[in-house]
Amino acid sequence: MLQDIKAKDEKTTKKKVLLFSLFKDMGTQFKMIKDAALLKQRYLELLAKDYPNRFAAFTEIINLQAILNLPKGTEHFISDIHGEYSAFNHIINNCSGVIRDKIKLVFKDFSKDKRTRLCTLIYYPHEELESLKHKGVLNADYYREAIKSLIILATFLSSKYTRSKVRKAIGDDFGFIIDELMHAKSDEDNNRLVYHEKILSSIIETGNAEHFIEKLAAVIKRLAVDHLHVLGDVFDRGCHPEKCFDILMNYHSIDFQWGNHDILWMGAYLGNVVCATTAVRNNVKYDNYAMLENGYGISLRKLALFAKKTYKDEKDFSAMDKAISIICLKLQGNLILKHPEYNMRSRMMLEYINLEKGTISLNGQEYELKTQDLPTIDPNNPYKLTKEELEVANNLRDSFMGSQILKKHAEFLFNKGSMYKCYNGNLLYHGCIPLREDGSFASILCNGRYLEGKAYLDYCESRVREAYTNKDSNAIDFMWYLWCGATSPLSGRIMKTSERVLIKDPKTWEEPRNPYYVHYYNENTCKMILREFSLNPETGHIINGHTPIKVKDGETPIRGNGKLLVIDGGFCKAYQKTTGIAGYTLIYNSHNLRLKAHTPFTTLDDALENFTDIDDEIILVETFNTRRMVANCDCGEKIKHCICDLKDLVLLYKNGVLSEKF
Numbered sequence: 001m002l003q004d005i006k007a008k009d010e011k012t013t014k015k016k017v018l019l020f021s022l023f024k025d026m027g028t029q030f031k032m033i034k035d036a037a038l039l040k041q042r043y044l045e046l047l048a049k050d051y052p053n054r055f056a057a058f059t060e061i062i063n064l065q066a067i068l069n070l071p072k073g074t075e076h077f078i079s080d081i082h083g084e085y086s087a088f089n090h091i092i093n094n095c096s097g098v099i100r101d102k103i104k105l106v107f108k109d110f111s112k113d114k115r116t117r118l119c120t121l122i123y124y125p126h127e128e129l130e131s132l133k134h135k136g137v138l139n140a141d142y143y144r145e146a147i148k149s150l151i152i153l154a155t156f157l158s159s160k161y162t163r164s165k166v167r168k169a170i171g172d173d174f175g176f177i178i179d180e181l182m183h184a185k186s187d188e189d190n191n192r193l194v195y196h197e198k199i200l201s202s203i204i205e206t207g208n209a210e211h212f213i214e215k216l217a218a219v220i221k222r223l224a225v226d227h228l229h230v231l232g233d234v235f236d237r238g239c240h241p242e243k244c245f246d247i248l249m250n251y252h253s254i255d256f257q258w259g260n261h262d263i264l265w266m267g268a269y270l271g272n273v274v275c276a277t278t279a280v281r282n283n284v285k286y287d288n289y290a291m292l293e294n295g296y297g298i299s300l301r302k303l304a305l306f307a308k309k310t311y312k313d314e315k316d317f318s319a320m321d322k323a324i325s326i327i328c329l330k331l332q333g334n335l336i337l338k339h340p341e342y343n344m345r346s347r348m349m350l351e352y353i354n355l356e357k358g359t360i361s362l363n364g365q366e367y368e369l370k371t372q373d374l375p376t377i378d379p380n381n382p383y384k385l386t387k388e389e390l391e392v393a394n395n396l397r398d399s400f401m402g403s404q405i406l407k408k409h410a411e412f413l414f415n416k417g418s419m420y421k422c423y424n425g426n427l428l429y430h431g432c433i434p435l436r437e438d439g440s441f442a443s444i445l446c447n448g449r450y451l452e453g454k455a456y457l458d459y460c461e462s463r464v465r466e467a468y469t470n471k472d473s474n475a476i477d478f479m480w481y482l483w484c485g486a487t488s489p490l491s492g493r494i495m496k497t498s499e500r501v502l503i504k505d506p507k508t509w510e511e512p513r514n515p516y517y518v519h520y521y522n523e524n525t526c527k528m529i530l531r532e533f534s535l536n537p538e539t540g541h542i543i544n545g546h547t548p549i550k551v552k553d554g555e556t557p558i559r560g561n562g563k564l565l566v567i568d569g570g571f572c573k574a575y576q577k578t579t580g581i582a583g584y585t586l587i588y589n590s591h592n593l594r595l596k597a598h599t600p601f602t603t604l605d606d607a608l609e610n611f612t613d614i615d616d617e618i619i620l621v622e623t624f625n626t627r628r629m630v631a632n633c634d635c636g637e638k639i640k641h642c643i644c645d646l647k648d649l650v651l652l653y654k655n656g657v658l659s660e661k662f
Helices: 002-050 054-068 085-106 112-123 125-135 140-160 163-170 175-182 191-205 209-224 241-249 260-269 273-285 289-295 301-310 319-338 387-402 404-416 453-470 473-484 497-502 523-532 573-579 604-610 634-654
Strands: 075-078 227-230 254-257 359-362 365-368 420-423 426-429 444-446 449-451 542-544 564-566 584-588 592-598 616-623
Touching (some): 002 634, 085 584, 140 175, 140 209, 254 426, 260 273, 260 404, 273 319, 273 387, 301 319, 319 387, 319 497, 404 453, 453 473, 453 523
Parallel strands (some): 542 564
């Protein structure tokens, strides 16, 4: 009996707890709804300041709905620039062939030679006009014809934008005149035609024709591409990353996904001595001394003096290369010991060197060393830097931290860059999403938690932000891991720097890669990754950089049945013998998604003298059955939300909740 009563009491108590919990949840939900309604009311009151009556709101609704029905702007994807300024500058100027394609479309009656000359004028207006001036062919007739052709092309390209956006693209210089000429309309008495001819005559007579042509060329390039995506790796190998950054930092609309070479320089800027010395080694290897010293003010004097005093030049090794390489290996060893969580103990090899025999023992096998001239390695303490080595390393670190040009470029990367980007249904990243051998997401231990997929990339980005904003020393160290770690999403391979530095046998240099680089040929894997980032796996694509495509060996940039596209730019001349081309870029416009396979760029002089261009082969990835409009884009979704808010505002005006101002 007592047991029955006790059971009933427990049942009643459970019911009371359940009901209390339910009412509490309902109360919380009611409060949330009430708070949300209050926030919405306050938001609409703020919106009313911009649209003080229903007619102002109606006007904006009509404008926004019209914008939704415009074609989407052209997106240009580019990756792995690696300091190759001339080729990069040309690709930006010709918009990966977009301008050439538009000229073919608009000027069907032009000869091939005339179209080519018009292209060159748009790509390099100042240089081309100077060249023509020296040849004595500039006159009023040339100016008039050139300006008319440029106006026609600019007008054609402006058709997918609102007039207000076009005005912003034109800017203040000659803004009114260009806008007037672009929107010229004939009338019955040809008054407008006469008016516009007078404008052209005035431009030429006042000596402003060349400036006007340069401005029109800039407007055309601005209208040809609405947004630029850069998938990482501006630094290293090529001679002028600093000039590439000058272009990127002045681009009208851009996002940037960090590459492992970028993160290395970002870490060096924040004072990581391992990142700084590694960046120097990368560029010493490619003889980029002038770029380091003149481009970024990185003094190599101490390194050069130390190398000359300590080492001798050899066939496989210059003294400078040897000096910075050994400093790097010592510093890396110390960082790996400091961070056992990196699981990189196998990358420490200096203790296995036998200088007397000229060998190194790895995995039970002996290999011949590249050099025995390694006087700073103490067999009893191989990772200890000598006093002079430490001075050289600290001097290089201080040079990176003190470089005002690098400060400007690094801050651009921190502010504009990210680990990945979801944009208009596509997923953009430089390296990889770490996977297991079976193709599932790899779980990686991060500060006591196992993370995978998107969560892991978010963690990596948070560590980079922490390094930048809080100057956290462990987070700054982690940037070196992102440069070369086996599970780094920016690298995805085991870098064999130590083997390349120390061992003669090239078989030991092969770098094992994450299983991602096997599984990304599988369509289901690509769809799994898209779903992980909340993107539609049927319509979305992954855009990937980092790995050059060996076209001469039959490789293709298309993976996963078209779901993943690799666009390593291949700008780096050192890679072009291996790849067979100068890499890929990607164009995504309202009609299709297409890859461009490029031939190597020659020189600016050749482009001006012989009107050469970077030829490209078009690879259609996808052609859309219906044209993609702004309504299909991310910005279209934002516009739709704005329209809903404006309709709510109109309703408040109609119901008298808010008073209208006229």
